[in-house]
Amino acid sequence: MIKQAIIPMAGMGTRLLPLTSVFAKELLPINGKPGIEYIIEECLDAGINEIIFIISKKKEIIKKYFYNDSFYKKIIKKKKNPRIIKEYKKILNYRKKIKFVYQNTPLGTGDAALKTQNKIKGKFFLMLLPDDLIIKKNCSKAMIKVHKKYKSSVMASMKVHRNTVNRWGIYSLNKNLDKNNFLISDVVEKPEINQAPSNNAVIGRYILPKNIFAKLKKLGSGKGGEIHITDAIRNLIKENSQFVGHKFKGKYLDCGTMDGYIESSFEIAKT
Numbered sequence: 001m002i003k004q005a006i007i008p009m010a011g012m013g014t015r016l017l018p019l020t021s022v023f024a025k026e027l028l029p030i031n032g033k034p035g036i037e038y039i040i041e042e043c044l045d046a047g048i049n050e051i052i053f054i055i056s057k058k059k060e061i062i063k064k065y066f067y068n069d070s071f072y073k074k075i076i077k078k079k080k081n082p083r084i085i086k087e088y089k090k091i092l093n094y095r096k097k098i099k100f101v102y103q104n105t106p107l108g109t110g111d112a113a114l115k116t117q118n119k120i121k122g123k124f125f126l127m128l129l130p131d132d133l134i135i136k137k138n139c140s141k142a143m144i145k146v147h148k149k150y151k152s153s154v155m156a157s158m159k160v161h162r163n164t165v166n167r168w169g170i171y172s173l174n175k176n177l178d179k180n181n182f183l184i185s186d187v188v189e190k191p192e193i194n195q196a197p198s199n200n201a202v203i204g205r206y207i208l209p210k211n212i213f214a215k216l217k218k219l220g221s222g223k224g225g226e227i228h229i230t231d232a233i234r235n236l237i238k239e240n241s242q243f244v245g246h247k248f249k250g251k252y253l254d255c256g257t258m259d260g261y262i263e264s265s266f267e268i269a270k271t
Contacts, residue, residue: 002047002126003047003050004050004120005043005126005127006051006052006128007036007053007127007130008129009024009026009053010055013025015257016258023061026062027061029265030133030261030268034065035255038135039130040094040098043097045138046144048097048126049097051099052098052099052116052119053100054116055101056104056106057102067095099119101115107226108226108227108229110219110229113212114217120210123210124207124209126140126144127205129205130204131254131256132204132254133255134250134251135251135253135267135271136249137250143248150177151242153207153208153241155171155187155202155203155205155245155246156206157171157200157201158200158252160201162193162196166193166196169228169230171187171245173197173200180246183244184243184244185237186237188234200245202230205248208233209236219231
C-alpha cells in the first residue's frame, strides 16, 4: 500500500513574481484557500497518511503556517469565532500528517526527492508537484488503483499542444494497456519540438519506486543545471522497470504561472 507522499516546495516561484517576492507560492490563495491545501486534501482522500514537504530555509513561512499556534489561541480566546476555530482544527489535523525536510539549494525535482530518502518506508511512494492542480477527479487515488492493478510505477499523462512540448517531460509510448493507461518506453525532459516522441506530457503526479534514489545519487546535472527526476526514470526504464502512463480524468490547472494562477481561482469557484 502507498501511504507516503512527497511534495517539492523549495523553488523560488519566479514565474509568479512579484507575489512570491515576499510570500511562498504554495500559500497563495486560490478561491479563498491556500493552494497547498488542495494538494493535501487530494493526498488524504487517496489514503495517504504521511506527507513530506520539501522546503528551504527561505520558505520557512510554509512551516509557520502549520505551527502558528500562539496566534490562533490568542484570537480564539478573544473572539471565539466558530469559523476560526474550525480552520485551526483543520490545520492541526493536517499537521499530524506532515513532516518537513530541507533543500536549501534548488537543484531540481530529482535533488528534492533525494532529500526524502531516509523518510520513505515502503517500496513505492507518491510525488506531487504543487504547481499542478487536478480538480473534479482525484488523480492520485486513480493512480494508486492503477499501481495496484499493474504492480508498477505510474505517472500522470495529458496531451499538450505540439508547439509546447519543450515545456514538459514527454513520453514515448510502448503499447496501450487499456483505455486510460499505456506502457512507457521512454521519457525525455523538455525535448525540442522537432525531436519530441509524442505530445503526451508528464503532469505533476508520480508513483515512484524506492530504488529511484540509487539512480538519483548517480545523476549529474541535466538541463538548466538541475537534477531531473525524469532522467532517473529514464534509467530505470532502460533497466526494464515498468512505468505506466495514466490519462487522468480530472481538469488540469497550472498554478505556476500568473495567467494559470488567476484562471485556477475562476475554475475552482465554478465547482
